[in-house]
Amino acid sequence: MDWLTLIGSLVAVFALAGIAWWLGVGTPPAIGSEEAARRHAAEAHSGFRPREAAVDADGRAALVLGEDREIVLLRPHGARIAARVFRGAPPCAVSDGELKIASGERMFGDVTLRLGEAEAARWAARLGELSDA
Amino acid sequence: MPELLPDPVQYAVPAFVVLVLIEMLVAWRVDPTRYEPKDTLTSLLLGTGSTVAGALTGSAVVALSVWLYQFRLFDIGYVWWAWILVFFLDDLAYYVFHRLAHRVRYFWASHVIHHSSQHYNLSTALRQTWTGFFSLSFAFTLPLALLGFPVPMLLFASGVNLIYQFWIHTEAIDRMPRWFEAFFNTPSHHRVHHATNPRYLDKNYAGMLIIWDRMFGSFEAERADDRPRYGIIRNLGSFNLFWAAFHEWIGMAKDVATVPGWKNKLGYILAPPGWSHDGSRDTSDTIKERWREAGGENSAPVGQERPQAVPAE
Numbered sequence: 001m002d003w004l005t006l007i008g009s010l011v012a013v014f015a016l017a018g019i020a021w022w023l024g025v026g027t028p029p030a031i032g033s034e035e036a037a038r039r040h041a042a043e044a045h046s047g048f049r050p051r052e053a054a055v056d057a058d059g060r061a062a063l064v065l066g067e068d069r070e071i072v073l074l075r076p077h078g079a080r081i082a083a084r085v086f087r088g089a090p091p092c093a094v095s096d097g098e099l100k101i102a103s104g105e106r107m108f109g110d111v112t113l114r115l116g117e118a119e120a121a122r123w124a125a126r127l128g129e130l131s132d133a
Numbered sequence: 134m135p136e137l138l139p140d141p142v143q144y145a146v147p148a149f150v151v152l153v154l155i156e157m158l159v160a161w162r163v164d165p166t167r168y169e170p171k172d173t174l175t176s177l178l179l180g181t182g183s184t185v186a187g188a189l190t191g192s193a194v195v196a197l198s199v200w201l202y203q204f205r206l207f208d209i210g211y212v213w214w215a216w217i218l219v220f221f222l223d224d225l226a227y228y229v230f231h232r233l234a235h236r237v238r239y240f241w242a243s244h245v246i247h248h249s250s251q252h253y254n255l256s257t258a259l260r261q262t263w264t265g266f267f268s269l270s271f272a273f274t275l276p277l278a279l280l281g282f283p284v285p286m287l288l289f290a291s292g293v294n295l296i297y298q299f300w301i302h303t304e305a306i307d308r309m310p311r312w313f314e315a316f317f318n319t320p321s322h323h324r325v326h327h328a329t330n331p332r333y334l335d336k337n338y339a340g341m342l343i344i345w346d347r348m349f350g351s352f353e354a355e356r357a358d359d360r361p362r363y364g365i366i367r368n369l370g371s372f373n374l375f376w377a378a379f380h381e382w383i384g385m386a387k388d389v390a391t392v393p394g395w396k397n398k399l400g401y402i403l404a405p406p407g408w409s410h411d412g413s414r415d416t417s418d419t420i421k422e423r424w425r426e427a428g429g430e431n432s433a434p435v436g437q438e439r440p441q442a443v444p445a446e
Binding site for chain 2: 018107
């Protein structure tokens with residue numbers, strides 16, 4: 001591979017990515033309902049039996065509690081949903097009606113759910129119960 | 134590459150670019166979620182990086198092959214039947230390599246890059262490893278040099294195999310004719326391979342010919358009621374190029390460094406991906422087991438049927 005080929009390849013790469021951006025393909029998905037959150041969680045973790053779900057007001061994230069203290073955290077990744085499975089409650093914090101979940105992974109990042117004051121506090125308490133159990 | 138034969142991949146690259154563009158335009162009209170700009174950029178940059186890595190290590194691989202060729206068992210040469218035989222044997226060697234790449238973490242650490250996109254399109258085909266040399270992917274065709282197939286012939290066959298595998302990374306083609314699906318690897322067969330649905334995990338390792346999966350018990354047909362969900366068990370959740378390229382190597386190094394006992398350390402290198410010394414993680418086997426226990430093999434899965442085409446606005 002010579003420099004000219006490498007530069008040509010990079011030009012083609014950025015041109016194709018630019019065209020994808022210009023076409024507007026791959027818009028972020030929204031998690032539209034608790035039912036959708038449960039389905040995404042069950043798809044992400046084989047054998048997961050969802051019991052209740054908290055869904056961000058804009059559908060940008062969801063937290064799904066299952067049986068056996070299993071928890072699935074969902075958030076969009078590009079045009080798809082990425083998930084993390086926890087056995088036991090992950091660390092969380094409540095602020096201004098938002099529930100912030102720490103994934104524990106720098107590259108995955110923390111995930112914030114806009115739930116409203118009461119729901120955010122209820123879910124934080126719920127996770128606290130699971131931590132203590 | 135030794136003289137005599139051209140590198141077919143070099144000639145195919147412009148066609149790759151044009152075909153990605155055409156597929157992207159089709160996706161834009163039919164199902165815009167098939168492409169995502171950052172995912173496409175990551176895949177294509179990983180492909181470019183893989184070409185650079187290949188250029189840096191290629192001469193060492195060729196030199197090793199040529200050195201082994203001097204100890205060849207037979208003088209096969211460029212006879213017509215050798216051309217047919219080499220495509221079958223090279224494809225069988227690919228099947229063995231690919232199966233191990235999914236079942237041994239050391240090989241998976243390199244191969245996972247190709248599976249790390251949650252999309253399945255022609256740009257995913259180009260999402261290739263940067264660390265293939267380090268994970269000894271070249272070693273699987275060396276026995277063919279020892280058998281006596283000329284090294285340029287082997288390199289040509291590998292190049293053709295690589296080119297063949299490009300077009301099967303698409304959702305734009307549903308099924309090929311039945312006779313073709315029976316013998317060759319196809320988009321449908323390979324969608325299964327890239328899927329994380331429990332039914333589809335560790336299936337369809339084929340390169341060009343699906344017959345190896347049918348022969349060795351790793352074949353699974355794509356089902357209309359179990360739409361493939363692409364990616365890996367723990368999807369990256371990041372478009373960081375270097376994280377995509379090295380995350381499994383980093384994870385493996387951390388595991389080996391922190392776990393006590395040599396047996397456990399070896400387990401984190403040689404056991405299937407997801408193996409852990411305390412059983413706290415999932416392998417494809419444990420995922421399949423839970424899925425079977427839940428009656429998954431006999432029930433309609435959560436993904437349901439393939440979506441209808443969504444017209445562009």
